[in-house]
Amino acid sequence: MTIDRRRLLQAGGIAALSSALPELVQAQSSASPSASPPAAADQTIRIGTGLVELAPDRIISTTTYNGQFPGPLLRFKEGQQVVVDIHNDTDTPEQLHWHGQTVPVDVDGASEEGTPFIPAHGMRRIAFTPGPAGLRFYHTHLTPGADLSSGQYGGQVGTVYIEPKQEPGRYDREVFLMLKEFQPALSRGGDMAMNFLAPATRVKTLEQAGEAAMRASLAKGMPHGFEVGYSLFSINGRMLGHGEPVRVKTGERVLFHIVNGSATEIRSLALPGHRFEVIALDGNPVPTSTQVPVLWLGTAERISAVVEMNRPGVWVMGDLADDDRTRGMGIVIEYAGQTGKPKWTRPAPFKWDYTRFGKPGAERQAPDETIEMTFTKNNAANHGFNEWRINDVAFSMDRMAPMFHLRQGKRYRLRMSNASDDIHPVHLHRHSFELTRIAGKATAGIIKDVVMLGGYQQVEVGFVADNPGLTLFHCHQQLHMDFGFMALFGYV
Ligand SMILES: [Cu+2]
Numbered sequence: 451m452t453i454d455r456r457r458l459l460q461a462g463g464i465a466a467l468s469s470a471l472p473e474l475v476q477a478q479s480s481a482s483p484s485a486s487p488p489a490a491a492d493q494t495i496r497i498g499t500g501l502v503e504l505a506p507d508r509i510i511s512t513t514t515y516n517g518q519f520p521g522p523l524l525r526f527k528e529g530q531q532v533v534v535d536i537h538n539d540t541d542t543p544e545q546l547h548w549h550g551q552t553v554p555v556d557v558d559g560a561s562e563e564g565t566p567f568i569p570a571h572g573m574r575r576i577a578f579t580p581g582p583a584g585l586r587f588y589h590t591h592l593t594p595g596a597d598l599s600s601g602q603y604g605g606q607v608g609t610v611y612i613e614p615k616q617e618p619g620r621y622d623r624e625v626f627l628m629l630k631e632f633q634p635a636l637s638r639g640g641d642m643a644m645n646f647l648a649p650a651t652r653v654k655t656l657e658q659a660g661e662a663a664m665r666a667s668l669a670k671g672m673p674h675g676f677e678v679g680y681s682l683f684s685i686n687g688r689m690l691g692h693g694e695p696v697r698v699k700t701g702e703r704v705l706f707h708i709v710n711g712s713a714t715e716i717r718s719l720a721l722p723g724h725r726f727e728v729i730a731l732d733g734n735p736v737p738t739s740t741q742v743p744v745l746w747l748g749t750a751e752r753i754s755a756v757v758e759m760n761r762p763g764v765w766v767m768g769d770l771a772d773d774d775r776t777r778g779m780g781i782v783i784e785y786a787g788q789t790g791k792p793k794w795t796r797p798a799p800f801k802w803d804y805t806r807f808g809k810p811g812a813e814r815q816a817p818d819e820t821i822e823m824t825f826t827k828n829n830a831a832n833h834g835f836n837e838w839r840i841n842d843v844a845f846s847m848d849r850m851a852p853m854f855h856l857r858q859g860k861r862y863r864l865r866m867s868n869a870s871d872d873i874h875p876v877h878l879h880r881h882s883f884e885l886t887r888i889a890g891k892a893t894a895g896i897i898k899d900v901v902m903l904g905g906y907q908q909v910e911v912g913f914v915a916d917n918p919g920l921t922l923f924h925c926h927q928q929l930h931m932d933f934g935f936m937a938l939f940g941y942v
Contacts, residue, residue: 491533491534491535491575492532492533492534493522493524493532493533493534493535494516494534494535494536494537495515495516495521495522495534495535495536495537495546496515496516496517496537496539497513497514497515497536497537497538497539497540497544497546497568497590497606498513498514498517498539498540499511499512499513499514499539499540500512500513500514500517500518500519500605502514502518502519502605502632502687503687503688504632504682504684504687504688504689504692504778505688505689505691505692505778506692508682508689510632510633510682512599512604512605512632513540513590513600513604513605513606514604514605514606515588515605515606515607515608518687519605519607519630519687520605520607520608520609520628520630520686520687520711521588521605521606521607521608521609522608523608523609523610523611523626524588524608524609524610524611525610525611525612525613526580526610526611526612526613527580527612527613528580528581528582528583528612528613528614528615529579529580529581529615530579530580531577531578531579532577532578532579532580533575533576533577534575534576534577534578535573535574535575536568536573536574536575536576537568537572537573538568538569538570538571538572538573539571540570540571541570541571542570542592542600543567543568543569543570544567544568544570544590544592544606545559545560545561545565545567545568545590545591545592546559546568546588546589546590546591546606547559547560547588547589547590547591547879548578548586548588548610549586549587549588549589549750549877549899550582550584550585550586550587550610550732550733550752550882550899551578551580551581551582551586551610551612551880552581552582552880552881552882552916552917553578553579553880554578554880554917554919555880555919555920556576557576557577557578558879558880559588559591560591560879560922561591562845562847562850562920562922562936562938563879563880563919563920563921563922563938564919564920580610580612581612582612582733582734582882583612583613583614583615583733584611584612584614584730584732584733584734584735584754585609585610585611585707585709585730585732585733585752585754586609586610586611586612586733586752587607587608587609587610587709587711587750587752588607588608588609588610589602589606589607589608589711589750590602590604590606590607593931593932594928594932595835595932595933596636596833596835598634598635598636598678601713601928602711602712602713602928603634603678603713603928605630605632605687607628607630607709607711608628609626609628609707609709611626611707612733620703620756621703621704621705621756622702622703622704623702623703623704623705624704624705624706624707625696625704625705625706625707626686626706626707626709627685627686627706627707627708627709627781628685628686628687628709628711629684629685629708629709629710629711629712629717629719629747629769629779630683630684630685630687630711630712631680631682631683631684631712631713631715631774631779632680632681632682632683632684633680633681633682634678634679634680634713634714635678635679635680635681636676636677636678636679637676637677637678637679638673638674638675638676638677639674639677644871644873644905646718646746646800646801646802647746647801647802647803647873647889647902647904647907648801648802648803648889649803649888649889649890649891650801650889650904651889651890651891651907652889652904652905652906652907653867653906653907653908656824656867656868656869656906656907656908657906659826659869660826660827660869660870660871660906661871663826663827663828663829663869664827664829664871667828667829667830667831668829672829672830673830673834674829674830675827675829675830675831675834675835675836676830676834676835676836676929677714677929678713678714678928678929680715681777682777682778683769683774683775683777683778683779684778684779685778685779685780685781686781688778688781689777689778690766690768690775690776690778690779690780690781690782691780691782691792692778693781693782695764695781695782695783695784695792696767696781696782696783696784697784697786698759698783698784698785698786699759699785699786700759700760700762700785700786701758701759701760702758702759703756703757703758703759704756704757704759705729705754705755705756706726706753706754706755706756706757707752707754708745708747708752708753708754708755709752710747710748710749710750710751710752711750712749713749713928714749714927714928714929715749716746716747716748716749716873716875716902717746717747717769717779718744718745718746718747718769718770718771719744719745719747719767719768719769720743720744720745720767720768720770720796720797721757721765721767721783722765722766722793722794722795722797723761723763723765723795724757724758724759724760724761724765725741725742725743725757725758726741726742726743726744726745726753726755726756726757727739727740727741727755727756727757727758728740728741728742728745728753728754728755728807729754729755729756730752730753730754731751731752731753731754731804731807731896731897731898732751732752732882732897732898732899732900733752733754734882734896734897734898736807736808736895736896737807737808737809737894737895737896738806738807738808738809738810738895739807740806740807742800742806743797743798743800744770744797744800744802745802746802746902748873748875748900748901748902748926749875749900749926749927749928750875750877750900750926751875751898751900751902759783759785762785762787762788763785763788763790763793764782764783764784764785764788764789764790764791764792764793765782765783765784765792765793765794766780766781766782766783766792766793766794767780767781767782767783768780768781768794770796770797775794780794803888804885804888804893804896804901805885805888805891805893805896807896808885808893808894808895808896809893809894809895815861815912816861817861817862817863817912818857818860818861818862819860819861819862819863820862820863820864820865821854821862821863821864821865822841822865822867823840823841823864823865823866823867823937824840824841824842824866824867824869825838825839825840825866825867825868825869825870825874825903825925825935826838826839826842826869826870827839827869827870827872828844832844832933832934835929835933836929836930836933837933837934838925838930838933838934838935839934839935840853840923840934840935840936840937841853843937844933844934845924845934845935845936845937846934850938851938851940852920852937852938852939852940853937853938853939854923854937854938854939854940855939855940855941855942856915856921856939856940856941856942857915857941857942858915858916858918858941859914859915859916860914860915861912861913861914861915862912862913862914862915863886863910863911863912864878864883864910864911864912864913865908865910866903866908866909866910866911867908868903868904868905868906868907868908868909869906870905870906871905871906872905872927872930873902873903873904873905874902874903874925874927874930874935875900875901875902875903875925875926875927876900876901876903876909876923876924876925876926877899877900877923877924877925877926878899878911878913878921878922878923879921879922879923880917880919880921881899881913881914881915881916881917881921882897882898882899882913883897883898883899883901883911883912883913884896884897884898884911884912884913885898885901885909885910885911886910886911886912887908887909887910888901888909889904889907889908889909890908898911900926915939915941918941919941920938920939920940920941921938921939921940921941922936922937922938922939923936923937923938923939924936924937
C-alpha cells in the first residue's frame with residue numbers, strides 16, 4: 451500500500467484513505483453528519499469471508515477485514531481517543547488484538563486476559579486512546595491449534611500507524627508493506643533459517659538439556675513434531691510480479707514500514723544494491739539508526755527503514771529464501787524511466803544483531819525483581835505437535851491462574867532461557883519492553899514488544915508494570931503459542 455505523503459497532508463488522514471476504504475467512508479458520511487454525540491464510529495471493521503487475489507490464477511477464499519487483504523490501514527493520532535466498531539459476520543466468535551498498544555484488558559483482544567469475544571454474527575464497539583506512537587498492527591487472536599483454516603493463518607491482519615505528536619519527517623514518501631503467507635500445510639520438520647542471529651553465543655547447559663530431551667524422544671520412536679509450511683507468499687496481498695510496483699525517483703528517500711504478518715514464519719528482506727537505514731523497531735525510534743543490507747523480522751515484528759533510491763533500475767525487493775521469494779515473497783521497485791525484467795542479486799551474508807541499534811555504553815536501570823523463564827520443547831507430545839512449556843508448565847485455558855505476579859509501578863527484568871533449538875519471537879501484551887541483554891551482550895534503549903530469542907540462547911528485557919490487569923505473554927509463533935507457549939502476568 452503506497453501513500454503519497456504530500457497528498458496525505460493535503461487531504462487529511464481519513465480522507466486520503468477513501469480510495470482504499472470506500473465502504474467505510476461511505477458509511478461514515480451517510481450517518482448523521484453533524485449530530486452530537488456522534489453515532490458513527492471513527493473506524494468500522496467487518497470480519498468476514500472474502501476473496502484475495504494473490505495473482506490472476508491464485509485467488510483464495512479466507513477470513514478478512516473489510517473484504518480486503520491486508521485489512522485497511524488504520525491511521526490514528528497519538529493520545530486522541532477513537533471509537534471502533536468491530537462486526538463479526540462469521541460463525542465463530544472472534545478476538546481483534548491491538549498489537550503493540552498499551553490498551554486496557556477489555557480492549558486488548560485476548561480472551562486469556564478476559565477481553566470479551568466479538569460474538570458470531572454480532573458486534574462490539576470499543577473506545578481507546580491509541581499509543582504509543584509508531585507502527586503497530588491488528589490481528590485475530592484465536593488459538594487455531596491444528597485447524598490451519600482459522601486464526602492468523604487466514605487474512606485477519608492489518609496495519610496501524612499512530613501518528614506521533616511531532617514527526618521528524620526526514621523522508622519523501624512512506625510505503626507500507628505487509629508480509630504474509632497463505633495455503634498452510636503441516637509438515638514434519640521445517641526449513642526455517644536459523645543461523646542469522648548475532649551474537650551466536652549459546653548456553654551450554656540449555657543445549658545439553660534440549661539435545662538430551664530430543665534424543666530421548668526420538669529413541670522412543672517419536673517422529674519430529676509437526677511444523678507448518680506454505681505454498682503461497684505475498685507482500686500487500688500480491689505475489690511477486692503481480693502487484694503494482696513501488697514507483698520511485700532517483701534521490702528519493704522512501705520510508706518503508708514493514709510488518710511481518712505471518713502466523714509462524716521469520717522473514718528476511720533485501721533490495722539489491724541498496725541499504726536500509728533502520729529508524730524504528732516495532733514502531734519505536736531506535737537510539738542508533740544504522741544502515742544494514744538485510745532486514746530480519748520474527749513473526750509480528752515491525753521495522754521502519756529509510757531507503758535512499760540511488761541505484762536506478764528495476765529491482766526485486768524480496769526474501770533471501772529463494773523458494774519463498776520465487777513463490778511470491780517480494781515486490782518490484784521500479785525507478786522512473788526504467789524498464790526491463792526486475793533484477794535480484796543475493797546480498798553478502800549478514801547477521802542480524804539487535805544491539806547495533808542500541809545505546810552504546812548505556813547504564814541499565816536495576817530492576818526491582820528479575821523473573822526467570824525457561825522454555826522447553828516436548829517433542830511431538832501433543833497429538834504429534836510439539837508441546838511447549840514455560841518453567842515446565844504448558845498453558846491451558848482450563849487453568850488460567852496467572853503464573854507470574856506483578857506489583858504496579860515496579861520495574862521487572864525477564865530473563866528468558868531457551869532450552870530448544872527453535873527461534874522464539876516472544877511477545878508481551880499491553881506493555882513495551884527494553885532490550886537489556888541479547889545472548890550475553892548488554893544493550894539499552896531499544897524498545898520493542900516482540901524479540902527473537904535464538905536457539906539455546908538467553909535474552910533479557912526490562913519493563914515497568916504500568917498497565918494493570920491480566921497480561922498475556924507468549925511466543926508469537928502460532929504453533930508454539932497454541933501448544934502451550936503462553937503465560938499470564940497478574941497484577942497485585
Ligand atoms: Cu516459539
